[in-house]
Amino acid sequence: MKKLLYQLDTDSIPSVFDNVVAHDGGADVVVPYGGITPANVGPLVEGAIFTRGPKDKKNTALFVGGSDLVAGETLFSAIQKQFFGSFRVSVMLDSNGANTTAAACVAYLEQGRSLAGMDAVILGGTGPVGQRVAVMLTQAGASVRLVGRQLSRTQGVCERLSQRFGMTITPVEAADRDARGAAIRDAEIVVSTGAAGVSMLEEGQWSHGSRLKLIADANASPPLGIDGIDMKDRATPRHGALAFGPLGFGALKLALHRECVGRLFESNDQTLDAEQIFERARALLAQS
């Protein structure tokens, strides 16, 4: 029986990246839909849950993507509300690659060490990737401050994360690069998840950080988010800290994304969001 993945994208044009990785992850057929919302997803979910018998339902799965994480979360939740009894299929949320990118990054940060009790700062943390990095670093035991340029937006993001995940993440306003330098001064972990191609920090702003142990940058579009890090850094010693560049954890991100798609077809009752995807990243890294 063919493995069918319905790619439900909240953007009007479905992501090619997600489509390719879905094929590489083991789906035989990937059907992309754009502009999906809770208001129009109903018939698509019905089509997925009512067509195949109990033993065969695991061969149908749903993937929620798109650039807007809040829209993705809302859609993800609406889909699950339609499930009842055995009338369900496995579903994964990875808007803008947020879960898989953050999970790969944080899994590397904690590889071979405990992050418990460490002070972490996330620059550009209000975007999809930064939000999930905040959640996973907190899950790993770090105390997290999430930095954005406007306090009201940053506070809103932290409140939403607190409601969804029941964790405390502290919002910090830093309107420009100087303010971001001040925000990381006492940090032991710095992760930059600013928008593609935006320089978030100069090398001189972090090279003297006496407490800094781990520094990571998710931005793979030049210029890098953190000056002084190389794209391919993976636990590379720099200025007394270990540095991780976007390509340093990018291979794990891709492997994880593929692996999660493959797992959707193992049973019809899987829900893959931040918690589950982070666990899979830890397991994948442990096996490598």
Ligand SMILES: NC(=O)c1ccc[n+]([C@@H]2O[C@H](COP(=O)([O-])OP(=O)(O)OC[C@H]3O[C@@H](n4cnc5c(N)ncnc54)[C@H](OP(=O)(O)O)[C@@H]3O)[C@@H](O)[C@H]2O)c1
């Ligand atoms: N390595 C990988 O495998 C991988 C995979 C996916 C994504 N990425 C990269 O990960 C990063 C984060 O992705 P994302 O989708 O979460 O990013 P995003 O939503 O585009 O941007 C993240 C945050 O950056 C801040 N920002 C935007 N423009 C800025 C500017 N001019 N100056 C300072 N801050 C600015 C915004 O926060 P405020 O407005 O609140 O300040 C925004 O919420 C991106 O660089 C993306 O390319 C990497």
